[in-house]
Amino acid sequence: MIHRRILNTALAAALVWPAIGMAQTTTRIIVPFGAGGPIDVTTRVLAEAVKGSLGTVIIENRAGAGGNIGVAAAAKAAPDGLTIGVATTASHGINPWLFKNLPYDPVKDTAPITQMLRVPNVLVINAEAAKRLNINSVADLIAYAKVNPGKLNYGSGGNGSAGHLAGELFKNQAGFFAVHIPFNGGNPAQTALLGGQVDFNIDNLATAAANIRAGRIKALAVTTAQRSAVMPDVPTLAETLPGFEIDTWWGLFAPAGTPPETVRKLNAAFTEALRTPEVKARFATLMAEPAPSTPEAFDAFMKSERTKYERVVKISGARVD
Structure with missing residues (x-):
């Protein structure tokens, strides 16, 4: 009887152990920017939402070089599905044309999982300048x-930033000239707009919304193809310049070579979470709209973004060597 109890206990332990091991698996998401920004905050929201299906999920911030350091770290990780990275407009759309030598190949080194979200950009003008002019x-x-010509200027978070390229595309399609003034990041550019050092910016709606609502800056248009649900009275730039469309997006990727079935498992977990009311509500506070997709659809979307930004970077003349 004692031997039978010992055997039963051993069998029970053997059956339970794999489940415990699975529950203790840790998935690491590398965010290629510092803590506290929209990319970091939304990734943390999503990480919390997938714990039921993936187990423990931790965030590792690897900032620097316009996101290149963190993306390279994720791309070069073991292709086992336990380390994934965040792909952004910059890392997988702009930087391939902006940087002479990237530490990763956005096509060959990464396996798309799903797009996470899209955030509209908005053309804003200093409220005092709008009234005066x-x-x-x-x-x-x-x-x-x-x-x-040349009397208006606009600010951005730096040469080659999304705001800079959107501004150059706007000028090109509208056929006018304005002076570009680059700043060391989006916050200094916004401060300059508020202080009247620059006349207009094309900024992220999540960043600009509070000052728009406070009347410090005036929203002239959003840059997405459709009007934003959070500010439906603000027209799109495409209503004046047909075909104009630029927004900010990010999503998730695994290192190239990750087994397709593992990518599918990750896709299922994250897209399910992106469709939940809780995640939608949290994203809405940042003016972000969830954009769950298949790996194939996200891959095709990023390809189209690279095609678009190849032209825009050439128009801007921006280059980082």
Whole structure:
């Protein structure tokens, strides 16, 4: 009887142990920017939401070089599904054309999992400048800029940043000239806009929303193809310049060579979480819309973004060597 009890106990332990091992598996998501920003915050929200299906999920911030350091670290990790990275507009759309030598190949070194979200960008003008110059619409801004070439300027978070490239595309399609003033990051650019050192910016809606609502800056248009649900009265730039479309997005990737079945498992976990009311509500506070997708759809989307930004980077003349 004693031997039988020992045997039963051993069998029970053997059956339970694999389940415990699975529950203790840790998935690491490398965020290629510092803590506290929209990419970090939304990734942490999603990490919390998938713990029921993936077990423990930790966030590791690897900031630097426009996101290149963190993306390279994730791309070069073991292809076992336990380390994944965040792909962004910059890392998988802009940087391949902006940097002469990238420490990763966005196509060959990464396996798309799913897009996470999209955040509209918004064309904003200093409220005092808008009143003084009688600029109340995109058409007003374009008309003034054409009559007064070089008198308007715009700020961005730096040469080659999303705001810089969106501004250059706007100028190119509208056919006017304005001086670009680069700053060391998005926050200094926003401060300069608020202080009147620059006239207009194309900023992330999540960053600009509070100052728009406070009346410090005036929203002229969002840059997405459709109007934003959070500010439906703000027109799109495409309503004035047909075909104009730029927004901010990010998603998840695994290192190249990760087994397809592992990628599918990760896709199922994250897309299910992105569709939950809780995640949608948390993202909405950052003006972000969840954008769950298949790995194939996310891959095709990033390819189209690279095609678009190849042209935009050439127009801007920006280069980081």
